[in-house]
Amino acid sequence: xxxxxxxxxxxxxxxxxxxxxxxxxxxxxxxxxxxxxxxxxxxxxxxxxxxxxxxxxxxxxxxxxxxxxxxxxxxxxxxxxxxxxxxxxxxxxxxxxxxxxxxxxxxxxxxxxxxxxxxxxxxxxxxxxxxxxxxxxxxxxxxxxxxxxxxxxxxxxxxxxxxxxxxxxxxxxxxxxxxxxxxxxxxxxxxxxxxxxxxxxxxxxxxxxxxxxxxxxxxxxxxxxxxxxxxxxxxxxxxxxxxxxxxxxxxxxxxxxxxxxxxxxxxxxxxxxxxxxxxxxxxxxxxxxxxxxxxxxxxxxxxxxxxxxxxxxxxxxxxxxxxxxxxxxxxxxxxxxxxxxxxxxxxxxxxxxxxxxxxxxxxxxxxxxxxxxxxxxxxxxxxxxxxxxxxxxxxxxxxxxxxxxxxxxxxxxxxxxxxxxxxxxxxxxxxx
Numbered sequence: 001x002x003x004x005x006x007x008x009x010x011x012x013x014x015x016x017x018x019x020x021x022x023x024x025x026x027x028x029x030x031x032x033x034x035x036x037x038x039x040x041x042x043x044x045x046x047x048x049x050x051x052x053x054x055x056x057x058x059x060x061x062x063x064x065x066x067x068x069x070x071x072x073x074x075x076x077x078x079x080x081x082x083x084x085x086x087x088x089x090x091x092x093x094x095x096x097x098x099x100x101x102x103x104x105x106x107x108x109x110x111x112x113x114x115x116x117x118x119x120x121x122x123x124x125x126x127x128x129x130x131x132x133x134x135x136x137x138x139x140x141x142x143x144x145x146x147x148x149x150x151x152x153x154x155x156x157x158x159x160x161x162x163x164x165x166x167x168x169x170x171x172x173x174x175x176x177x178x179x180x181x182x183x184x185x186x187x188x189x190x191x192x193x194x195x196x197x198x199x200x201x202x203x204x205x206x207x208x209x210x211x212x213x214x215x216x217x218x219x220x221x222x223x224x225x226x227x228x229x230x231x232x233x234x235x236x237x238x239x240x241x242x243x244x245x246x247x248x249x250x251x252x253x254x255x256x257x258x259x260x261x262x263x264x265x266x267x268x269x270x271x272x273x274x275x276x277x278x279x280x281x282x283x284x285x286x287x288x289x290x291x292x293x294x295x296x297x298x299x300x301x302x303x304x305x306x307x308x309x310x311x312x313x314x315x316x317x318x319x320x321x322x323x324x325x326x327x328x329x330x331x332x333x334x335x336x337x338x339x340x341x342x343x344x345x346x347x348x349x350x351x352x353x354x355x356x357x358x359x360x361x362x363x364x365x366x367x368x369x370x371x372x373x374x375x376x377x378x379x380x381x382x383x384x385x386x387x388x389x390x391x392x393x394x395x396x397x398x399x400x401x402x403x404x405x406x407x408x409x410x411x412x413x414x415x416x417x418x419x420x421x422x423x424x425x426x427x428x429x430x431x432x
C-alpha cells in the first residue's frame with residue numbers, strides 16, 4: 001500500500017516548505033478570485049466598476065512584478081517579497097471584507113495587486129533554488145499540484161459560503177492563510193544560496209559561459225513568452241467567455257443554466273487537480289519543447305471541440321469531452337513553461353525573467369476577456385472565438401522547434417539534450 005509520507009519525504013525539506021507556502025496562498029486566492037465579482041455585484045456595483053477594479057489590480061501587479069524581479073536579480077532574498085506580500089494581502093482583505101463603496105473597493109484591489117506582483121517572481125524562483133538533487137522540472141510539477149489543489153479548495157470554500165449568504169468569508173480565509181504563510185516563512189525562510197550580486201563568482205560564471213550582460217539573453221525566451229500568452233489567454237477565456245458561451249447558447253447548442261455551467265467549470269478544476277501531478281511528473285523527464293508542444297496541441301483539440309459543439313443540438317456533450325484535453329493541456333503547460341524559463345535564462349537574470357513570465361498571465365487576464373466578450377456580443381456565439389484560439393495554438397508550434405535547454409537549475413550550462421533527444425523532439429513536433 002502506498003505510503004503518502006514516504007512519497008512526500010522524498011522531496012528536499014526546502015522544496016516541501018515552498019510547496020506548503022504555495023498551497024496556503026492558493027487556498028486564500030482561490031476563493032477571492034472566483035467570488036470577488038459576485039460579492040460586489042451583490043451590493044449593486046456595475047460590471048464596469050468591478051471590471052475596472054480588477055483591471056487596476058492587474059495593472060499595479062504588472063509594475064510591481066517588474067520591480068520585484070529586478071530587486072531579486074540585484075540580490076534581494078526571495079523570502080522578503082513573500083513577507084511583504086502577506087502583510088499587503090492581509091491589509092487588502094481587511095479593507096475588502098467591509099468595503100461598501102467604490103473607493104474602498106479600489107484601495108483593496110490595489111493592495112492585492114501589489115501583493116500578487118511581489119509574490120510570483122519570488123515564489124517561482126524559489127523552486128529551483130530549493131530542489132537540491134531533485135530535477136527542477138519535478139519540483140515545478142509538485143508546486144503546481146499544490147497550486148491546483150489550493151485554488152480548487154479555495155473555490156469550494158467560496159461556493160459553500162455563497163450558499164450560506166456569507167460570501168465575504170473568503171477574505172477572512174485568505175487573511176488567515178497569509179498569516180500562516182508569514183509564520184511559516186519566519187520560522188523557515190526560503191532557501192536562497194545565490195551569490196551576492198556583483199560578486200566575482202557571478203562575473204566569472206558569466207564570462208566562462210560567454211553570456212554577455214545585454215538584453216540578448218531575452219531572445220531565446222521569446223518563444224516561451226509568446227506561447228505563454230496564447231496558453232494563458234485560453235485559461236482566461238475558460239473563466240470569462242466559456243461560462244457566458246454556455247449560458248447564452250450557440251448556433252445549435254442549447255443554453256445551459258448558470259448552475260450547470262458552474263458545474264462544468266468545477267468539473268474541470270477537479271480534473272486539473274487529478275492530472276496535475278502525474279502529467280507534470282511525466283513531463284519532468286522530457287524536454288520542455290515536447291511538454292509545451294503537447295500542451296498546445298491539447299489546447300487546440302479542446303478549443304476545436306468547443307467550437308464544434310456550437311453546431312449540434314447535443315453539443316453540450318462535446319463541451320464535456322473537451323474538459324479532458326483542456327485540463328491535460330493546463331496540467332502540462334503550467335510546470336513546463338516555468339521550467340522552460342529557468343532553462344533558457346542565465347541565473348543572474350532569472351528574477352526579471354520570472355517577472356516577465358508572470359506578466360503573460362496579466363496580459364491575458366486583461367486582453368482575452370475583452371476580446372472574447374466583444375466577439376460573443378457581436379456574433380452571439382463562440383464558434384469563431386474558439387476556432388481562432390485553436391489556430392493560434394497550432395501557429396505557435398513552429399516557434400518551439402529550436403527550443404533547447406541552455407542552463408540547469410544551478411545556473412551551469414546544460415548539456416542534457418543528446419542528439420538523439422533532439423531528433424526525437426523534432427520528430428514529435430513534426431507529428432503534431
